[in-house]
Structure formats: structure tokens, C-alpha cells
Amino acid sequence: MNFHWFTERVHSRVWIVSGVWWTVWLAAAGSVYAGEPIRLHPGNPHYFEFRGQPTVLITSGEHYGAVLNLDFDYLPYLDELRSHGLNLTRTFSGAYCENPTAFNIEKNTLAPYPWRLICPWKRSRVPGYFNGGNKFDLNTWDEEYFQRLRDFVAQAGKRGIVVELVLFCPFYGDEMWKLSPMNAINNINGYSMVSRTEVYALKDERLTEAQTGMVRRIVRELQNADNLFYEVCNEPYFGGVTREWQNHIIDTIVAEESSFPHRHLIAQNIANGSGVIEKPNPQVSIFNFHYAYPPDAVAQNFHLNKVIGYDETGFSGNSDTKYRGDGWAFLMAGGGLYDNLDYSFTPDYETGIASPNAPGGGSRALRCQLKVLKDFMESFDFIRMKPDPSVITSLEGDSKVRGWCLAEEGKAYAFYFRFGDRVKIKLNIPPGSYRAEWIHTLTGNVEQAGTVKHPGGEMALESPGYVDDIALRIKIQTGDDVEVK
Numbered sequence: 001m002n003f004h005w006f007t008e009r010v011h012s013r014v015w016i017v018s019g020v021w022w023t024v025w026l027a028a029a030g031s032v033y034a035g036e037p038i039r040l041h042p043g044n045p046h047y048f049e050f051r052g053q054p055t056v057l058i059t060s061g062e063h064y065g066a067v068l069n070l071d072f073d074y075l076p077y078l079d080e081l082r083s084h085g086l087n088l089t090r091t092f093s094g095a096y097c098e099n100p101t102a103f104n105i106e107k108n109t110l111a112p113y114p115w116r117l118i119c120p121w122k123r124s125r126v127p128g129y130f131n132g133g134n135k136f137d138l139n140t141w142d143e144e145y146f147q148r149l150r151d152f153v154a155q156a157g158k159r160g161i162v163v164e165l166v167l168f169c170p171f172y173g174d175e176m177w178k179l180s181p182m183n184a185i186n187n188i189n190g191y192s193m194v195s196r197t198e199v200y201a202l203k204d205e206r207l208t209e210a211q212t213g214m215v216r217r218i219v220r221e222l223q224n225a226d227n228l229f230y231e232v233c234n235e236p237y238f239g240g241v242t243r244e245w246q247n248h249i250i251d252t253i254v255a256e257e258s259s260f261p262h263r264h265l266i267a268q269n270i271a272n273g274s275g276v277i278e279k280p281n282p283q284v285s286i287f288n289f290h291y292a293y294p295p296d297a298v299a300q301n302f303h304l305n306k307v308i309g310y311d312e313t314g315f316s317g318n319s320d321t322k323y324r325g326d327g328w329a330f331l332m333a334g335g336g337l338y339d340n341l342d343y344s345f346t347p348d349y350e351t352g353i354a355s356p357n358a359p360g361g362g363s364r365a366l367r368c369q370l371k372v373l374k375d376f377m378e379s380f381d382f383i384r385m386k387p388d389p390s391v392i393t394s395l396e397g398d399s400k401v402r403g404w405c406l407a408e409e410g411k412a413y414a415f416y417f418r419f420g421d422r423v424k425i426k427l428n429i430p431p432g433s434y435r436a437e438w439i440h441t442l443t444g445n446v447e448q449a450g451t452v453k454h455p456g457g458e459m460a461l462e463s464p465g466y467v468d469d470i471a472l473r474i475k476i477q478t479g480d481d482v483e484v485k
Contacts, residue, residue: 037226037264038162040285044383045305047336050087050162051226054383057162057309057337058327058374059088060367062345062352064166064234065109067145067152068094070116071347072109074152080351082159084367085374089161090311090339091152092234093218094119094145095211096169097179099131106357107346118145120214121181124188129181136181138189138210146221157227164267164311164339165222166231167215167249170239171196182207197240200233202248212252219256222264229265229286231311237271250283269311276300286337291315293326295333295404298387307336314341314360321468323361324369325418328441328469331377332404332416334387340370372444376414376471384408393458394426415472416441417463423470424462431456432476438463439471451477 041049048055059081066074066089081089098111105111114132122142123134153163171177177196180186184193192199192207202208222228232249233241250266257263267286270277274297277287287304288311289297298308310330313323327338342362344352356362388407395403398420406414410430417423437449448464452474463470 035226036262037228039265040307041383044386045285046302046307046334046386047383048307051160054381055087056331056374056377056382057088057339058331058370058377059086059090059161059338060323060340060342060362060370061086061089062350063105063109063314063341063343064090064092065097065112066091067149068092068097068118069109069112069347070118071113073347073350075155075350077345077350077352078156078159078161080345080364080367081161084364084371086367086370087161087374088164088337088339089156090164090166090231092166092169093214095167095180095182095214096171096176096234097131099175099179102172102176103359105343105359107348107354108358109345109347117179118142118148119181120145120217121187121210126188129186130178130183136187138181138187138191141217146217149218150221153222153225153228157225160227162227162229163225164229164231165218166234167218168200168211168232169234170200170236170241172238182210195240200236200239200241200245202242202245208245208248211249215249215252216256219253219264223257223260223262225264226262229267231267231269231286231288233269235269235272235290237269247281250281254283267309267311270297273297274300277304280304280306288312288337292335293329294402295330295335298330298333298335302334302387308334309337309339310335311337311339312341313339314343314358314362316360318356318358318361320361320363320366320369323366324373324441325469327370327373328416328471329402329404329418331373332387332406332414334406338370338373340366342366369442372439372441375444376439376473379473380406380412380414381408382406382414385412385414391428392425393428395423396425397421397423411476413472413474415474416469417472418469421467422463422465424460426458426460427474429454429459429474434459435473435475435477436461437473439473440466441469441471 038050041047100111121136122140124137126135192204194204265285268284269288272290286307288309290312292310323340343356343358344354344362346354385406385408391405401420403417434452438447
């Protein structure tokens with residue numbers, strides 16, 4: 001049993017030493033959040049509603065092994081996210097894991113040490129799992145796994161963090177397929193003997209039944225979680241994953257939840273970069289893209305009236321500036337979810353203070369910067385806003401500089417400018433008296449502010465000097481106007 005998990009369970013019952021009142025308090029605290037899970041906002045389905053509040057999901061989270069890796073203590077990890085106001089974590093179910101050398105990621109949370117993988121299926125008494133320990137029995141559930149999964153989701157919920165549970169992932173190479181409990185070499189059931197590119201293609205009836213059963217069990221276990229949505233499969237555009245198989249998994253979730261009082265959102269990973277979504281499944285509410293800069297995927301699919309997510313970064317070197325900028329650009333383009341892949345979280349440093357030795361980066365400094373982005377979004381009534389590139393009629397500065405705008409016409413405007421060191425802009429904004437504030441994207445400080453009495457036509461503004469990027473907040477003023485310098 002995972003010692004950290006066991007310790008937390010004991011701590012949650014400290015009435016053993018401190019009295020029953022603490023257990024009662026925990027139960028009451030949990031009941032506050034019982035109810036409808038996170039959903040698309042009814043007033044603007046490009047964003048979420050979570051616990052009654054308009055919500056964008058922003059995080060810089062670990063590499064998806066928080067549940068399946070028994071050496072990962074998820075409590076300090078979740079505390080670290082909460083301390084920066086980040087509200088999302090992405091985790092894999094355990095049907096897929098990696099080896100320690102995969103993708104050149106040192107101390108990869110998704111690569112458990114021998115004997116340390118836990119997944120929905122119980123270990124048998126037969127030795128021979130490829131990465132140490134006994135083989136799995138695909139006909140028997142591991143109840144310890146489900147206890148850990150439930151606790152992880154519950155602990156995240158207590159901290160206001162939404163869990164994106166990724167059910168499956170393709171096998172990028174044979175060395176990864178050799179680690180899967182679904183491979184016949186790793187289970188006592190004798191299946192599956194298909195190749196790694198046929199695992200998610202409805203080619204093996206018994207394997208499909210095992211996958212379907214896993215989904216049903218997970219959905220039943222987490223039916224009362226309000227801080228949860230499901231993603232069908234990570235990067236299904238690799239490894240032979242078929243559309244028919246994805247639709248089967250979606251139908252399985254929907255059918256299993258059909259008798260529940262509430263339903264959970266379903267996400268689908270569409271592509272790396274961008275692309276127009278053809279024939280979207282109507283049961284899908286979140287369309288995720290990886291490495292989605294420039295944020296063209298948002299405009300390409302905005303007409304679907306669903307959340308468009310930038311759901312994985314992390315293969316562009318160790319640059320906080322890069323990942324911060326990607327997040328700002330995507331949300332100012334109209335996206336509703338940003339998930340940076342943060343390699344500073346390891347099984348040795350669950351608080352995220354490791355120096356990443358990986359294709360990407362991550363740091364506490366970056367998490368502080370993403371809190372600035374989240375605070376900036378929440379300083380607006382963003383449910384009433386939409387992307388509007390036409391507001392920026394002129395942009396002068398470095399030839400590389402780019403700008404994005406979210407607008408509630410005549411009332412509020414959120415801008416982000418990337419690259420360069422100073423910009424001059426002209427804006428198509430209705431007449432009125434506006435408060436304009438230039439925001440430092442690292443600190444959230446107001447670098448320059450003032451009231452602009454705009455007669456109509458083009459509003460001309462010039463930024464203060466900056467490094468890498470800057471944001472601009474403009475809001476209509478009511479009452480007496482006071483010039484602020």
C-alpha cells in the first residue's frame with residue numbers, strides 16, 4: 001500500500017486522537033461541493049461553470065502519473081497548485097505508462113519504478129509483469145487503485161482543482177506496449193495479442209470488453225465527483241486509434257451515466273497544433289489541442305460553441321517565457337483551458353522544485369506567472385466577452401509583435417501583446433470614458449494607467465517599455481472620471 005495515501009487516510013480520521021468533530025467537519029466540507037459537476041457555462045459555452053462560478057481552467061501540472069505511480073505523493077502536489085490559484089490537473093488511468101528513458105524525461109511521474117505501477121486491474125499471483133511484480137488479471141479489479149483514485153479526486157476537489165481523467169493513451173512504440181497490462185505478456189488472461197496499433201481499433205473483442213469494463217467501473221466510482229471530466233484518449237492521432245473506437249468509449253460513458261442524477265463532461269483530443277474539427281461527436285463538450293501555438297485552433301472551431309482547450313505543452317525547451325506566452329495568447333484568442341506540462345514535479349519533489357531535465361520546463365516561477373493570467377481573466381466578466389481581432393486596427397512595433405483581444409463591446413476589453421518591447425496601437429472602440437491599465441505579465445502589477453475620454457473613431461495608445469510581452473485592460477467608466485498617472 002502507498003504509505004503516503006495510507007497516512008492521508010489516517011489523517012482524515014484524526015478523531016482517533018482528536019475527537020469525532022474533525023470527521024464531522026470534513027464530511028460537512030465535502031458536502032458543500034456535492035452537486036452538479038463542472039459544466040459548460042449556460043451563458044457562454046466557450047467557458048465553464050464550476051460550483052456556480054464562471055471558470056477558465058489554467059494549470060502547470062505534473063506529467064499525468066499522480067494516481068498510477070505509487071511513489072508520487074499527490075497531497076503536496078495538489079497543495080502547490082492550490083497555492084498559486086491553479087485549478088486543473090490532468091492524470092492518466094493506469095492503462096498506459098512509460099519507461100524511464102521515454103522522451104528523455106528524467107524522473108518521469110508517468111514511468112513508475114519496478115513494482116510501483118497501480119492500475120484498475122488487480123495483480124495476480126503469477127510473476128512476470130514486464131516491469132516487475134506479478135502479472136495482471138483483467139477480470140479482477142484492484143480495489144486499492146479505486147480507493148487511491150477516489151481519494152485523489154476528492155483531495156483535488158477540496159482544493160478547488162478539477163481533474164481531467166484521461167482514460168487511454170496510444171502506444172508510441174513497442175517498448176511502451178510491453179509495459180501495458182493489456183498486453184498478453186503482462187496478464188494471465190491471454191489477451192491481447194494484437195499489435196500496438198490495433199489496441200484501440202475494435203479488433204479484439206475480449207480486449208474491447210476489458211476496456212469497456214474499465215470505463216464503466218471508473219465512471220461508477222466517480223459518479224459523485226463534481227470536479228471531474230473525462231478525456232477519451234490522449235493523442236489518438238497516433239498509434240492506430242480509430243474514430244469508431246473513440247465513439248464506442250464515448251457511448252460507454254454516456255450509457256453508464258444515463259441513470260445518474262448528473263453527467264460529466266467528455267473531452268476529445270483532436271490534434272497537435274490546430275485543425276478544423278470535422279463531424280464532431282455531439283456528446284463531446286471539450287475539444288483539446290496540444291502544442292497549440294499560434295492559437296489558430298480557437299478561431300477554426302469557435303463556431304462549435306464548445307470549450308477549446310490547449311491541453312499540453314512541454315516539448316519546447318525549458319522556457320517559462322514560452323509557456324507563459326502560449327497560455328496568454330490562447331486564452332486571449334478565446335480558449336477556455338490551458339494546461340502546461342510541468343516537469344519540475346517528480347516523485348522526489350512533489351512540490352515542484354526539481355530542475356527539469358526533459359524536453360520541456362516548469363517551475364514555481366512559471367506557476368506564479370500563470371496565476372497572473374488567471375487573475376487577469378477573472379478581473380473581467382469574461383462570460384460576456386468574445387474574441388474580436390477587428391478591435392485592433394493598427395499595431396506598430398517590432399515586426400514579430402502579435403496581439404489578441406477579448407471584447408465586450410463598449411464595456412470591457414482584454415488585450416495581450418507578445419514579442420517586441422513597446423507597441424503603439426489604434427483601437428476601434430465606441431465613444432466613452434475608459435480606464436486603461438497596462439499589466440506586467442510576470443507580476444500582475446499595473447505598469448501604467450490612465451483615464452481616456454474617447455470621442456469615437458480610433459483610440460490611440462502606447463505601451464510602456466516591456467520585455468517579451470504585456471497585457472492591457474480597458475473598462476468603461478461610470479461616474480466622475482479621475483485621471484490616474
